[in-house]
Amino acid sequence: MSLVNFTTREITCxxxxxxxxxxxxxTNLHYIYGRVPDSRRxxxxxxxxxxxxxxxxxxxxxxxxxxxGFATRFQLYTVPGQVYYNATRRLVLQGxxxxxxxxxxxxxxxxxxxxxxxxxxxxxxxxxxxxxxxPLVLQYNKQDLPRELILSAxxxxxxxxxxxxxxxSADALHGKGVFETLKGISELVLKRLAAGTxx
Amino acid sequence: xxxxxxxxxxxxxxxxxxKEASARLVLVMTSAGxxxxxxxxxxxxxxxxxxxxxxxxxxxxxxxxxQMGQPPFAALNHQGERHGIFLAAVATGRGRLVALVVYDLxxxxxGLVQLFFEQLAADLQAASPKDSVPKxxxxxxxxxxxxxxxxxLFGR
Numbered sequence: 001m002s003l004v005n006f007t008t009r010e011i012t013c014x015x016x017x018x019x020x021x022x023x024x025x026x027t028n029l030h031y032i033y034g035r036v037p038d039s040r041r042x043x044x045x046x047x048x049x050x051x052x053x054x055x056x057x058x059x060x061x062x063x064x065x066x067x068x069g070f071a072t073r074f075q076l077y078t079v080p081g082q083v084y085y086n087a088t089r090r091l092v093l094q095g096x097x098x099x100x101x102x103x104x105x106x107x108x109x110x111x112x113x114x115x116x117x118x119x120x121x122x123x124x125x126x127x128x129x130x131x132x133x134x135p136l137v138l139q140y141n142k143q144d145l146p147r148e149l150i151l152s153a154x155x156x157x158x159x160x161x162x163x164x165x166x167x168x169s170a171d172a173l174h175g176k177g178v179f180e181t182l183k184g185i186s187e188l189v190l191k192r193l194a195a196g197t198x199x
Numbered sequence: 200x201x202x203x204x205x206x207x208x209x210x211x212x213x214x215x216x217x218k219e220a221s222a223r224l225v226l227v228m229t230s231a232g233x234x235x236x237x238x239x240x241x242x243x244x245x246x247x248x249x250x251x252x253x254x255x256x257x258x259x260x261x262x263x264x265x266q267m268g269q270p271p272f273a274a275l276n277h278q279g280e281r282h283g284i285f286l287a288a289v290a291t292g293r294g295r296l297v298a299l300v301v302y303d304l305x306x307x308x309x310g311l312v313q314l315f316f317e318q319l320a321a322d323l324q325a326a327s328p329k330d331s332v333p334k335x336x337x338x339x340x341x342x343x344x345x346x347x348x349x350x351x352l353f354g355r
Contacts, residue, residue: 003205003229003233003234003235005205005206007207008205010205011337012233012234012247014231014232014233035352035353035354036352036353037352037354040352042242042245042247042248043245043248045248045251045252047255056255056259057251057255059247059248059251059252061247061248061251062352064345064348064349064352065348065351065352066344066348067337067341067344067345067348068337068341068344070337072348073247075232075247075251077251087262088259091255091258091259091262092255094230094231094258095229095230095231095232095233096231179349179353179355182349183345183346183349186345186349187342187345190337190341190342190345191342193337194337194341
């Protein structure tokens with residue numbers, strides 16, 4: 001849940017990057033970390049295995065600056081995508097103000113995307129949150145791969161975007177779509193705050 | 200050393216605890232890792248990393264306890280060469296909070312921290328608001344400022 005301090009006029013929001021293994025969640029955070037000036041970000045914390053697969057989460061705090069007179073900070077988290085780590089994935093979702101679902105655009109990964117989306121729904125429910133109400137955007141990553149290997153954004157919308165939420169084509173490795181995705185989820189999360197409701 | 204509270208009701212119990220337990224760093228946070236009060240940290244963003252990690256440790260052990268069919272562990276302690284880390288949860292009117300305490304073994308001890316933590320828990324319980332009503336936060340036209348902030352952040 002967003003933390004709002006009316007005395008010091010500060011807002012802190014938690015955004016979780018969710019999705020199947022190797023879809024590019026950590027890559028999104030690495031790109032953001034590389035682009036944001038030192039003074040506007042904290043240390044990136046990665047709890048990973050020896051082979052650099054996310055074990056628990058990656059964490060990156062960024063300082064958005066003043067919005068409507070509030071110093072606004074976002075805490076970006078990733079979850080481990082591998083099916084095996086569902087217990088830790090569920091823990092990271094706790095208190096999320098918004099979710100970015102990073103889908104792997106490769107055609108052969110469609111089942112993994114669907115499974116991960118269902119897993120998101122069930123893990124949110126465990127926290128008493130209905131997926132239809134949480135601020136959510138979809139990112140179709142790896143759109144830079146050869147056409148014959150991937151599904152188009154339109155095909156992925158048909159398969160995954162049952163809520164009709166904002167969706168973004170991306171090549172997170174090179175930064176394409178990363179900024180637009182962050183902007184998309186930021187708007188949804190802050191819109192909810194502006195409406196005077198919290199997750 | 201600076202002591203700072205995001206929610207003011209946490210400040211007095213925290214200041215008292217820091218003095219009595221001679222703690223070096225203290226965080227009081229929600230179970231999701233949102234910081235409510237802190238002592239001893241210099242940069243806000245570093246506080247967030249510590250809070251994320253502390254909340255994750257407590258969440259992991261809570262889950263292990265749940266799978267064992269027992270109530271959550273009351274407290275966790277890790278002792279290093281020079282410093283110790285103490286983590287414990289407190290039930291308050293604001294929900295379940297987590298306290299992370301780092302203490303210097305030359306000036307404090309686990310016993311001292313545990314002793315005064317009980318008082319901190321009682322003080323936080325007594326001081327916590329019983330409910331919170333969501334208030335309007337941002338102006339309706341915040342998108343323009345958000346867009347400008349993100350453009351600056353990404354050097355666009």
